[in-house]
Amino acid sequence: MSEAVLKLENLSKTYSLGKRNVQALSNLNLQVNKGEFAAIMGPSGSGKTTLLNVLGCLDKPTGGRVLLDDVDVTKLPEKELYKIRRGKIGFVFQTFNLLPYLNARENVELPMEGTKKTRSERRQRASELLGMVGLSGREEHRPQRLSAGEQQRVAIARALANDPAIILADEPTGNLDSKNKYEIVRLLANLNINQGTTIIMVTHDSHIAAQTERLLFLSDGKITKEKQGRHLAKKKLTCPYCGSKTQLGDKICPSCKKKL
């Protein structure tokens, strides 16, 4: 029996837009187990981002419970929530959201500020993480000197800084070209397989979603459909260059021979 990292019980969220109330989430139930890589898909306005914000303790639901590592975060006051966000959750944004005046390493160190880690420990951890996302040697580069894909790698490294229970990625490939899209999704998949990182990813892109092991379809604030991902369950991914299937551990695409 897998261990539940995240449990949503009758989750509701209503926005009031003037006189009109908009039901963004309605009685949503979901359980995400440790080590899962789930993709949430759905049309615009279906509540994907709202769901992710509520999961990430960035927004308060109007009803229901969010159990993160068996803690009901909806009951926590704001001054406790920042600790949850810092320690349990790693965020990856569509627009990367790196601080432009900090270099790659400093951006990764940022969530570790205020934790018990010493300066040198933070530094070392940041360098390790940047190595893990394939950015060794780029530690001192500012975001504007990095490509979009590299910036998103830095953001992923930043999300991993405090060893979170879950990574929440809000359209992480939305601002990337197709080559970088697959690189990022491979990176996430590798983290999921090799490190056992639990990942929930919101995406519009069915090809990207198909790389995951669990696809959730959201519509009108409810999960309307769920299916198994085709590739990741079989430890397979798509080559970013030719689109053919590759093994997770492949360094070179077997069909187009390009370096992955």
Added chain:
Amino acid sequence: MAIMISIPAGITSNQASTETLTQNLSDTITQTEETINQTLTQIDCTLSSSFEGFGFAAPDTSSSGGSGFTPPDMGGSGFTPGQFGNATGVPGAFGGGAFSSGGTTAMNETLYNDINSTIDGVAAVVPSLQVSEGTEEEMEMMGRSFTTLSVDYVIEGIPLTSDTVDNYPILPTNITAGRNLQAGDSGVVLLSENNTAFFEAGVGDTIEILDETFEVIGVYGSSGVEDITTLYMDLSDAQSISNNTGYITSLTVFADNSDVVTDVATAISSLHAELTVTTGQQRLDQLEALKTTYETALESAEATVAQTQSVAFQEILVAVAATSLIVLFVMLYTVRERTKEIGTLKAIGFSNWTVMSQFMLEGVFLSLMAGAVGIAIASIAAPTLSGLLLPAVSQSTFGTRFTSANSGTTASITLTPELILIALGGAVLLGTLGSLYPAWRASRTRPAEAMRYE
């Protein structure tokens, strides 16, 4: 910030110069009053001079007015500086060398021996010779050109006999170095402190006065509004070096007691109608008149200072308000600009407090920079700025009369360390105030909303 620093600097300097003036004036008035009170038995006699055509002489001055230069703005006070101080040998009194002896007319010593012999109640008659030395300057006034004397020093010759020196207050009393003149002294001088600077000499040195060598025997303290430049020596020495043998410029008659002073004065006047006779009481009256003039001036100076302060207070208030508002708007703008960054920081686990303190720190840093720049500007431009922003006290109130006499204490603006510290403290305070609300707003931003903000 520069304004906020310059104004207090200007006020401080204005206050300081006003205080100095006030202190000097009241010191001098008190001192002169004391001296006159001590010498109420003293009657000054000088020879009236009548130089036809010198219309600019002060209307109610009696002794000067001759070829000497009487400043027009002194005339109105009803006080002739030359009469005090030099003529009577009272140090620290008004007058000094600047306006004095040029107008006094030499009198033949022997002509006035009858004062002592024929008038009852006369205790002593002390003759003195006063000679001003300096450089002549041409000056234009009322369409005519005159030669005036820019006085370097004034020689005061006094008979140094045991009768005069020991019994009558004819020499300065506040000796600061060396010793006072004594009966029988010759070839020696008593300098004022200002003289020591001019001659570059001190006690024991020898100096040249009118081609004769004198030894400096002592120095007396000069105080008061005017710079005292009178040096004292034996009457015979003074007469011989100035080619005035047998001549004097004034007689100081001492009455037996203060009751007979008026009678003696009347008797002198009737015996020698050509003499201008001034009693201690008259000098006191003149002093009172002068005192009133000074007090009026002081009052208006104080009023100006008060007015300056209220203007300054308003200006500082405006500057403080403006600074706070600038910080507020800059920080609000910054917070708006960086809403997304704030959202990101909160999403990756920054507490409200951390976000708030970061923005507070930025605001304070901003103000500190402004403060530093302000101090830099103020240190260069403070005199100009405070001159522009504040009414000038020393010039408007005291006029040329006081500032010229008191040029050493005209407003010089200095930035004291205290003022700089206060300014920086103020900057931090304003920075904190101005960034409080923006920082609070930043920290309250809901991350979910902040993330949507582009």
